[in-house]
Amino acid sequence: GQNIDQPTEMTATEGAIVQINCTYQTSGFNGLFWYQQHAGEAPTFLSYNVLDGLEEKGRFSSFLSRSKGYSYLLLKELQMKDSASYLCAVRLSNDYKLSFGAGTTVTVRA
């Protein structure tokens, strides 16, 4: 089976920074995705990493280390609307399947 681990819950204050870690052990690797999902809605694409390093996109950044099987999503200048579940997903190989972690629920407090 595929193992993709991320913390269950995190809480942070508005305006602060939160880092969500994801570790993976999978049968293949062809890129890692981060998605945001609000309750009862479909996931929204945030970032994609396939090479080692940091990808920055506005308030959100994502980092990947393939040798360590590790990624993180960094959310800066937190806003109340950032309260959501954040899903780490690994594309397994050339069959393009995505294997998802259980998601991290982030709660932003005023």
Place this chain on the structure above:
Amino acid sequence: GAVVSQHPSRVICKSGTSVKIECRSLDFQATTMFWYRQFPKQSLMLMATSNEGSKATYEQGVEKDKFLINHASLTLSTLTVTSAHPEDSSFYICSAKQGRQGDNANYGYTFGSGTRLTVV
């Protein structure tokens, strides 16, 4: 940008009946469609993968006779939950993949808005 229309968004059905969920890619051709289910506060579990014009490939433990998938065209895939039972109540989401991963800002995957199925 790429859009996948999924409907219905919510459906309540009686136990023993069948429910059909549709996903349409509105402005691109979806060569592959993935179907997921999600239980409350859990992640997305892949149920099956369908390619246009061929039989769906089901993940281990998913009953193919219960969850019928049809991908008759490059813009439409359907999931039919047959003889639904209360344990089938869940959130079902489709995800369409374009032919080339870099064709859109989502790196090739576009999710539908999901269907909340409640079986009573």
